[in-house]
Amino acid sequence: KQEVTQIPAALSVPEGENLVLNCSFTDSAIYNLQWFRQDPGKGLTSLLLIQSSQREQTSGRLNASLDKSSGRSTLYIAASQPGDSATYLCAVAQTGANNLFFGTGTRLTVIP
Amino acid sequence: GAGVSQSPSNKVTEKGKDVELRCDPISGHTALYWYRQSLGQGLEFLIYFQGNSAPDKSGLPSDRFSAERTGGSVSTLTIQRTQQEDSAVYLCASSLVGHLSSYNEQFFGPGTRLTVL
Numbered sequence: 001k002q003e004v005t006q007i008p009a010a011l012s013v014p015e016g017e018n019l020v021l022n023c024s025f026t027d028s029a030i031y032n033l034q035w036f037r038q039d040p041g042k043g044l045t046s047l048l049l050i051q052s053s054q055r056e057q058t059s060g061r062l063n064a065s066l067d068k069s070s071g072r073s074t075l076y077i078a079a080s081q082p083g084d085s086a087t088y089l090c091a092v093a094q095t096g097a098n099n100l101f102f103g104t105g106t107r108l109t110v111i112p
Numbered sequence: 113g114a115g116v117s118q119s120p121s122n123k124v125t126e127k128g129k130d131v132e133l134r135c136d137p138i139s140g141h142t143a144l145y146w147y148r149q150s151l152g153q154g155l156e157f158l159i160y161f162q163g164n165s166a167p168d169k170s171g172l173p174s175d176r177f178s179a180e181r182t183g184g185s186v187s188t189l190t191i192q193r194t195q196q197e198d199s200a201v202y203l204c205a206s207s208l209v210g211h212l213s214s215y216n217e218q219f220f221g222p223g224t225r226l227t228v229l
Contacts, residue, residue: 031213036220043116043203044220051215089155093216098168099145099157100218 002027002094006103013080014111021075021106023090028068031093034100035064035075037086044089048075080110114138116221118204124227125194133189133224137206144187145207145218146179150200158202161187162210194228201225 003026013019023033032051036044048057048064050073056065063076073090087107091100117136125131137144146158157171161181172178176194181187191198205218 031216034217041225043118043222044205046217046219049217091155098160098162099147099171100155101157102155104154 002092002097002101004090004092004101004103006088006090006106008106009104010107010109012109012111015080015082017080017110018076018078019080019108021077021088021090021108023073023075023103025071025073025092025101027094028071029095030068031095033064033066033073034091034093035062035073036089036091038089038105039086047088077108080108082110082112084108085110116204116206116219118202118221118224120224121222122225122227124229126229127196128193130190130192131194131226133191133202133226135187135189135204135206135221137185137187137204138208138219139185141206141208141219142184143207143210143216144181145205146187146189147203147205148200149203149223155203158189191226194226196228199226199228 005024007022034049035047038044050057050066061078066073087105089105091102119134142163144161147155149155159179160168176192179189201223203223205220207216207218
């Protein structure tokens with residue numbers, strides 16, 4: 001069974017810092033990997049989707065990379081802002097399964 | 113355009129009662145998913161609908177849980193004889209294409225917070 005792990009579980013940084021969130025998965029037979037953010041009491045907002053054949057995707061201050069062979073993805077956030085404070089979740093779409101497998105998330109706090 | 117919508121946003125019920133949760137996917141999306149997020153736990157897959165195919169019910173935790181999708185659009189998740197351990201946020205997602213695609217991107221609704229007293 002696919003296992004998805006996110007490190008660290010929580011992260012607190014001062015405003016303006018660049019930061020990296022990590023995601024690892026055990027089964028490299030995936031279709032894609034998706035990064036989401038979740039604000040308290042809210043649903044999930046899709047940030048980036050990386051197809052299995054891709055190495056990275058960028059959207060604004062966000063850059064996500066994928067190393068499928070080693071089972072790792074990173075989400076890089078440049079010049080962090082207080083509005084970036086949220087829980088960030090990674091999820092993989094595994095070959096042969098109909099659902100996404102989620103990590104437990106990294107709770108990010110950006111201090112003004 | 114409109115995103116995935118869910119209703120109600122909050123539901124408080126008594127143990128043993130039945131509840132129905134509703135999901136309206138994004139128009140034109142063929143695939144629909146239900147997940148559950150319990151306090152302190154990750155998201156747990158419940159059920160998947162794709163077009164007119166038989167749903168994948170492999171994630172449903174017990175036979176008290178059922179779901180249907182009418183006309184390939186709106187879906188209802190029903191929990192019978194609710195238990196306290198059913199308390200969670202129930203999230204619905206939809207995607208344009210089915211899951212067996214690298215282009216499949218899931219879009220989530222705001223969720224229904226269910227509390228069983």
